[in-house]
Amino acid sequence: MKRFLQLEHRPPDSPLARLDARIKLVCLVALLVGIVATPITAWERLLACAVVLLLAAAVGRLRAKWLLARGLILLPFLVIVAFVACLAPARTPGDALGAELWGRPLSRAAVLTGASVIVKSSLALLAFTVVLGVSEVSGLLAALSALRAPRLAVALLTLAYRYLFVLTDELSRMIIARDSRGRPRQWRRRVRTAGAMAGTLFVRAYERSERIAIAMVSRGFAGRFPVPEAPRLPAWHVVAAVAFCGGILLLAFW
Amino acid sequence: MAESCAATTRAQALTSARELSIGGLMIALGLLVPWLFHFAGPQVATVFLPMFLPVLMCGLLTRPAVAATVGLVTPLLSSALSGMPPSPLCFLMAFELCALGAAASFAYRRARLPLLLAVVVAMLAARAIVAVEIVTIAPLLGVKQHLWAYVVLQYLGSWPGLVLQLTVVPGAVRAIEKLGVLASPVRAPAERQP
Numbered sequence: 001m002k003r004f005l006q007l008e009h010r011p012p013d014s015p016l017a018r019l020d021a022r023i024k025l026v027c028l029v030a031l032l033v034g035i036v037a038t039p040i041t042a043w044e045r046l047l048a049c050a051v052v053l054l055l056a057a058a059v060g061r062l063r064a065k066w067l068l069a070r071g072l073i074l075l076p077f078l079v080i081v082a083f084v085a086c087l088a089p090a091r092t093p094g095d096a097l098g099a100e101l102w103g104r105p106l107s108r109a110a111v112l113t114g115a116s117v118i119v120k121s122s123l124a125l126l127a128f129t130v131v132l133g134v135s136e137v138s139g140l141l142a143a144l145s146a147l148r149a150p151r152l153a154v155a156l157l158t159l160a161y162r163y164l165f166v167l168t169d170e171l172s173r174m175i176i177a178r179d180s181r182g183r184p185r186q187w188r189r190r191v192r193t194a195g196a197m198a199g200t201l202f203v204r205a206y207e208r209s210e211r212i213a214i215a216m217v218s219r220g221f222a223g224r225f226p227v228p229e230a231p232r233l234p235a236w237h238v239v240a241a242v243a244f245c246g247g248i249l250l251l252a253f254w
Numbered sequence: 255m256a257e258s259c260a261a262t263t264r265a266q267a268l269t270s271a272r273e274l275s276i277g278g279l280m281i282a283l284g285l286l287v288p289w290l291f292h293f294a295g296p297q298v299a300t301v302f303l304p305m306f307l308p309v310l311m312c313g314l315l316t317r318p319a320v321a322a323t324v325g326l327v328t329p330l331l332s333s334a335l336s337g338m339p340p341s342p343l344c345f346l347m348a349f350e351l352c353a354l355g356a357a358a359s360f361a362y363r364r365a366r367l368p369l370l371l372a373v374v375v376a377m378l379a380a381r382a383i384v385a386v387e388i389v390t391i392a393p394l395l396g397v398k399q400h401l402w403a404y405v406v407l408q409y410l411g412s413w414p415g416l417v418l419q420l421t422v423v424p425g426a427v428r429a430i431e432k433l434g435v436l437a438s439p440v441r442a443p444a445e446r447q448p
Contacts, residue, residue: 070337078340121340128334152274153323157331159278160285167282171290191302195422198287198304202311202426209279213272221271222263 016060016134020233021143023241028131030245034252035123040116045251053126060134070129078121082114137161146230155225167205273316277324280312284328285335303415309351310419313358313376314427321355346387354380369424377419
């Protein structure tokens with residue numbers, strides 16, 4: 001489970017890993033905006049985004065197997081979404097493709113929507129994966145704080161990151177206990193077991209959160225987390241980031 | 255006077271710490287509970303809407319700002335960490351969950367509606383936001399889904415999830431309110447008018 005959420009991932013030493021996390025976050029946002037804003041018919045621009053991301057993965061020394069494993073998680077969900085998108089009816093008679101899916105006529109616009117969801121989702125996931133792969137989560141949280149993200153959001157994310165370790169351990173213990181009792185084969189019993197486990201997790205986690213709140217107050221928490229001062233950015237980092245963001249946005253909106 | 259002021263400050267700090275703690279916890283649960291449901295089968299998570307449960311619960315237990323932030327952050331973080339929900343759909347879901355959390359908190363803690371009514375109001379508010387999104391933002395993100403498709407998918411396809419939201423979440427909140435682990439109750443009594 002920790003592997004699934006990449007909690008134990010450590011970025012390999014590379015120029016991208018050494019780059020300031022603030023720069024990486026700004027570039028990620030620009031890339032996401034570029035991907036979302038590019039129409040699916042401009043496939044060569046989306047291909048350029050994919051090439052940029054793959055280059056970044058290569059520079060960041062991320063393994064292809066690691067990237068593929070993350071991408072495969074998305075596959076079943078994408079297939080369902082694309083299937084549903086393709087079922088939308090044709091808006092004009094000339095839009096129909098002449099083919100049928102599940103007894104419903106396919107339209108060009110619906111197929112393009114399905115393709116758009118698949119391509120853009122995959123690229124966005126690749127962008128997130130590359131940035132998370134070459135960064136420490138604690139560094140990203142500090143960068144969010146330095147970029148003046150809302151304090152409440154940063155505080156919640158910091159706490160959530162800590163809780164993830166605690167809860168995954170708790171959940172692992174519950175799964176081992178379930179498996180040692182015998183994993184149910186019937187779909188209904190599996191759902192019931194999952195529901196019971198989720199309920200138990202809720203109650204145990206709530207008790208833990210109460211204890212953590214008391215511990216925070218007894219250690220002097222006064223409503224705000226202290227924010228460490230961010231180091232100055234080297235000038236070439238800023239220049240590189242501006243050039244990258246400008247290039248991506250130009251590619252998307254030109 | 256000074257003692258009373260210090261006690262008030264301490265109570266405020268405790269409330270703030272508890273709300274942050276619950277908020278962080280609910281984000282973590284919002285990432286883990288859908289994963290747990292994926293054990294039962296790949297489509298189970300889309301039927302039972304497991305990410306909605308922690309956000310709704312957070313709305314009933316914390317102030318609107320915390321609940322709205324939790325709702326906004328959870329799908330985005332889940333999308334970044336696990337790829338589900340896929341981007342750009344995660345942006346649509348972020349606004350939906352933000353509305354769900356904020357409306358639940360506002361209805362239950364500010365407007366002081368009964369628990370079940372507050373849950374229904376929150377669910378309706380979230381659906382209203384999605385309807386607005388489908389008409390306005392979704393086409394910009396390349397998702398040209400029709401309203402009928404959303405209604406068929408979300409209302410008919412995920413009715414077990416809606417039942418869970420109407421039964422499990424109010425039950426859990428009632429249990430937490432009765433639990434009283436801390437000295438102060440989760441939902442503060444109504445202030446008297448002078």
